[in-house]
Amino acid sequence: MxxxxxxxxxxxxxxxxxxxxxxxxxxxxxxxxxxxxxxxxxxxxxxxxxxxxxxxxxxxxxxxxxxxxxxxxxxxxxxxxxxxxxxxxxxxxxxxxxxxxxxxxxxxxxxxxxxxxxxxxxxxxxxxxxxxxxxxxxxxxxxxxxxxxxxxxxxxxxxxxxxxxxxxxxxxxxxxxxxxxxxxxxxxxxxxxxxxxxxxxxxxxxxxxxxxxxxxxxxxxxxxxxxxxxxxAPLDPDWERRFQRVKAKLQGYVAKPEYTYRDYPESDQSTPALLARAYAYHKEARIDRALDTADALIARDPADPYFLELKGQVLLESGRPGEAIVPLRRATELTRAEPLIAAMLGHALIATEEEANYEEAERVLRAAVGRDRYNPFAWYQLGVVYAARGDMPRARLASAEQQVMNRQYPLALRSAQAAEAGLPTGSPDWLRAQDIAMEARALMEQQCEIKNGRGCADLRR
Structure with a gap:
């Protein structure tokens, strides 16, 4: 067989x-x-x-x-x-x-x-x-x-x-x-x-x-x-330059630091090598080295949004969200609110736990999910800021969005139903809550059919 x-x-x-x-x-x-x-x-x-x-x-x-x-x-x-x-x-x-x-x-x-x-x-x-x-x-x-x-x-x-x-x-x-x-x-x-x-x-x-x-x-x-x-036909020099950066960043992020240091040793002061080592330093919690490397990159090109994003990420993930806001805000501006960078800025604003930052956090996070709905992290952060501002129906709706993407269908169904009950009838958010509830129910039914060979009767109610 x-x-x-x-x-x-x-x-x-x-x-x-x-x-x-x-x-x-x-x-x-x-x-x-x-x-x-x-x-x-x-x-x-x-x-x-x-x-x-x-x-x-x-x-x-x-x-x-x-x-x-x-x-x-x-x-x-x-x-x-x-x-x-x-x-x-x-x-x-x-x-x-x-x-x-x-x-x-x-x-x-x-x-x-x-x-x-x-x-x-x-x-x-x-x-x-x-x-x-x-x-x-x-x-x-x-x-x-x-x-x-x-x-x-x-x-x-x-x-x-x-x-x-x-x-x-x-x-x-x-x-x-x-x-x-x-x-x-x-x-x-x-x-x-x-x-x-x-x-x-x-x-x-x-x-x-x-x-x-x-x-x-x-x-x-x-x-x-x-x-x-x-x-x-000659290779596009800009694409090749960008590829070397992307490849280096990827290795610095996913590979063991010792492999990164082997392939991108300290003697290599090229931009890709600095990017790779910055991520490796960050993985090893060598925060000062990671920030020094990020600053060296920014000194080479202060208007490069991805260098600014790197510095903001290191600061945010090392427990310094207040300091992360400036580079992340600038990176968001330079990329015209690129969704992933905007979501990180929203996270930094919320992590300060300062109520004065919540309005900006809501604005940038709404812009992020508006351009990229398939980002559960951004939806989660948006739910956090809605809850902090007392808007529980929309907090439930944001939770439903990220839960259905994470295949947490029972949680998504309950969150969507709670959101629908508290939102103005007929509003776009109310309609979206209905859509998520139907999607979650259908996917739960599908899972029951795969598991049991038949549907789940209680889901049809």
């Missing part, structure tokens, strides 16, 4: 990947998100999609991977950013994933699974028949052969989709005037890993892979890229 278990494991992975972003370990950073949006925008447009409707989401996972899971969202693992050397390499991955979106591959995966399941069921029925006839060994052989055929059919379907996404990604890079050199370079890294860890490159080993062999992919893509007019 091990072969069929591979199919089930793959489907379980697909199910996990299809969970809402709030259910996964999502990394959110204003500078990183702006960078990913900017480098993907020309590719999204080349794919015939609307840039503002496609999201690139970073997941805290050290493996080298990227995937789509329905909708117009590309998920990238932090390990992929760490493995890449250029923004152009990341663009190659994004272009490939956009090929999955435009090809409707997540929807069509049911076709491949359905065909594989039919083969498996037929082989099991035949095997049961053989077993009933007394041929136990033959029954097991029939079942195993059927499962092997099923897995082969399913993975062949998957490999076809990957090849299709490769071709689509190459076209999007070309149409956007972006070189495919980064795409080839990244596949080269994957091939080197396969060789290093002894993964065989022959067809027998490749049969059980969901992707075409890396060597084959490189060969086919090279033929396409090298004749493309964009092959010799």
């Amino acid at each position: 091990r072969l069929f278990a591979h199919i089930l494991a793959f489907l379980a992975l697909a199910t996990f990947a299809g969970q809402p972003a709030s259910a996964q370990s999502i990394l959110r950073d204003a500078e990183t998100e702006a960078f990913l949006d900017d480098i993907s925008a020309p590719l999204v447009e080349a794919a015939g999609l609307v840039p503002g409707n496609v999201d690139v989401v970073l997941i805290n996972d050290p493996s080298i991977n990227a995937f789509v899971a329905g909708g117009q969202v590309v998920y990238i693992h932090s390990g992929l950013i760490d493995a890449a050397d250029t923004a152009n390499e990341v663009q190659g991955v994004i272009a490939h994933e956009l090929g999955h979106i435009t090809g409707g591959h997540i929807i069509r995966i049911r076709e491949g699974y359905g065909a594989a399941t039919n083969i498996t069921l037929l082989s099991m029925l035949a095997g049961i028949g053989a077993a009933l006839a007394g041929a136990g060994d033959a029954a097991m052989g029939i079942i195993m052969a059927g499962q092997q055929a099923a897995l082969g059919k399913f993975l062949a379907f998957s490999r076809t989709q990957e090849a299709s996404a490769d071709a689509a990604g190459a076209k999007y890079l070309s149409d956007a005037g972006i070189s495919g050199r980064g795409s080839l370079a990244f596949f080269g890294k994957l091939l080197n890993k396969e060789v290093r860890y002894g993964i065989r490159q022959d067809d027998e080993a490749g049969f059980y892979r969901t992707h075409p062999l890396s060597g084959d992919r490189i060969s086919k893509l090279r033929e396409t890229y090298e004749v493309d007019p964009a092959w010799e």
Whole structure:
């Protein structure tokens, strides 16, 4: 049964990947998100999609991977950013994933699974028949052969989709005037890993892979890229500069400090190195070193909002919210109230516990959730400031918003019902409370069906 278990494991992975972003370990950073949006925008447009409707989401996972899971969202693992050397390499991955979106591959995966399941069921029925006839060994052989055929059919379907996404990604890079050199370079890294860890490159080993062999992919893509007019296009220096900053910040935030100090030693006084070490110092509670490094960055460019955000974050998270307000307020102004930075400013204002700061906190937090509703932390902080100002119905509504995003559906339902009871009938907030209550109730019902095979009668009341 091990072969069929591979199919089930793959489907379980697909199910996990299809969970809402709030259910996964999502990394959110204003500078990183702006960078990913900017480098993907020309590719999204080349794919015939609307840039503002496609999201690139970073997941805290050290493996080298990227995937789509329905909708117009590309998920990238932090390990992929760490493995890449250029923004152009990341663009190659994004272009490939956009090929999955435009090809409707997540929807069509049911076709491949359905065909594989039919083969498996037929082989099991035949095997049961053989077993009933007394041929136990033959029954097991029939079942195993059927499962092997099923897995082969399913993975062949998957490999076809990957090849299709490769071709689509190459076209999007070309149409956007972006070189495919980064795409080839990244596949080269994957091939080197396969060789290093002894993964065989022959067809027998490749049969059980969901992707075409890396060597084959490189060969086919090279033929396409090298004749493309964009092959010799220079890399965008601004994107490459920003990529090095984002990569350094990411390592400083997720890696062990000793690894950060190894890769970005004190002798390296570049901006990316200072950013990486600032986060590493902060993780080790070396607050003075972190602040000195942040100040050194600000001295290089006093109008860089992300340097100011860094200083504000270190001050806020080290228990000095009053001092954090000035740099965070300035960063918010420079980014025109970027939601993540504005939410941090709101947090700092509330953390001072000074009533005079609550009005500004409410204003910046409302602006933050107005531009980015999918930020449970900002909703939580908004609920805190509403409660501090005595507006309990809206405090309940803000709690319901963040609870439903955190999949706390019973709490979200109760909070939404309490908010609805206290808000003016027919007002936008009252209507929103009704919407959240219905959403929470529906999701609870869905969970009951998955768990019990039937709905929960008490939720229908």
